[in-house]
Amino acid sequence: MSNRALEHFGERYGSEGAAPRFEQWNPVIESLLGHRSVRRYAQKPLPEGTLELLVAAAQSAPSSSNLQLWSVLSVQDAERRRRLAELAGGQAHVRDCGLFLVWLADLRRLGDLASHRGAEHEGLEYLEMFVMAVVDAALAAQNALVAAESIGLGTVYIGALRNHPEAVAAELGLPPRVFATFGLCVGWPDPSAPASIKPRLPQEVVLHNEQYGAFERSIGALEAYDRLMERFYAKERMGVQGSWSRHSAARVASAQALRGRDRLRAALASMGFELR
Numbered sequence: 001m002s003n004r005a006l007e008h009f010g011e012r013y014g015s016e017g018a019a020p021r022f023e024q025w026n027p028v029i030e031s032l033l034g035h036r037s038v039r040r041y042a043q044k045p046l047p048e049g050t051l052e053l054l055v056a057a058a059q060s061a062p063s064s065s066n067l068q069l070w071s072v073l074s075v076q077d078a079e080r081r082r083r084l085a086e087l088a089g090g091q092a093h094v095r096d097c098g099l100f101l102v103w104l105a106d107l108r109r110l111g112d113l114a115s116h117r118g119a120e121h122e123g124l125e126y127l128e129m130f131v132m133a134v135v136d137a138a139l140a141a142q143n144a145l146v147a148a149e150s151i152g153l154g155t156v157y158i159g160a161l162r163n164h165p166e167a168v169a170a171e172l173g174l175p176p177r178v179f180a181t182f183g184l185c186v187g188w189p190d191p192s193a194p195a196s197i198k199p200r201l202p203q204e205v206v207l208h209n210e211q212y213g214a215f216e217r218s219i220g221a222l223e224a225y226d227r228l229m230e231r232f233y234a235k236e237r238m239g240v241q242g243s244w245s246r247h248s249a250a251r252v253a254s255a256q257a258l259r260g261r262d263r264l265r266a267a268l269a270s271m272g273f274e275l276r
């Protein structure tokens with residue numbers, strides 16, 4: 001394994017992480033393990049054809065039954081970007097990145113297609129189809145992200161678009177049965193503010209064998225992760241108070257902690273998703 005690969009592995013799991021036994025390494029895996037979200041961008045144009053390359057990567061992702069229940073919307077207009085940044089809680093990178101893409105769970109196209117053929121489309125009213133569309137959109141977006149990172153671009157997802165789903169839908173002119181699942185900023189990382197690889201939970205916490213393991217078996221590893229993340233927050237001067245466990249638990253402590261997303265079901269209903 002290359003030194004760089006070992007470095008990525010160490011940053012992902014901390015020095016306590018067991019060195020991988022896997023000997024083979026390639027640029028794809030190196031790029032995947034080197035991922036970090038980028039929130040500061042250089043004001044430098046993207047290579048010509050970037051959008052088309054990312055869309056081709058996205059369309060190369062698997063899709064449930066090849067229904068391709070997603071679309072992507074590119075937003076370049078500066079005023080619209082500014083409004084979307086505000087709707088996403090004032091995230092400046094939505095405004096400042098080179099390319100801002102909104103990934104849509106899109107049940108509209110298939111409904112229109114069925115109608116066009118004079119066919120029924122009652123199936124679109126079921127939760128299953130919504131899940132399919134969201135999964136398709138996420139897989140497509142992640143393929144685009146991986147492609148962007150492979151050519152040195154930085155990215156960050158913007159789930160905060162779901163804070164105000166109806167306002168975002170109005171801003172983007174979304175018809176019923178189209179939902180902005182999340183945004184994705186793409187751009188050249190600002191070299192004066194490099195992002196770091198953020199550690200993840202030890203593999204023993206997320207990897208189960210044969211049957212789901214009891215929570216208690218993970219407590220020690222979770223405590224070790226808290227210690228690792230405390231060092232990361234301090235090193236990165238992130239100003240995070242308390243441990244990863246503490247603020248992760250706080251994220252689900254109440255409906256209010258969802259910052260407006262507790263009303264997502266009602267918002268989706270008003271946007272034409274029956275979710276039966």
Ligand SMILES: Cc1cc2nc3c(=O)[nH]c(=O)nc-3n(C[C@H](O)[C@H](O)[C@H](O)COP(=O)(O)O)c2cc1C
Binds near residue numbers: 039
């Ligand atoms: C679906 C999704 C939505 C996200 N939304 C936001 C967001 O609105 N703003 C933001 O700064 N980061 C957002 N992120 C980035 C996460 O905070 C980030 O992936 C996580 O902290 C891990 O850090 P890393 O990506 O640098 O490894 C989102 C990530 C995902 C997967």
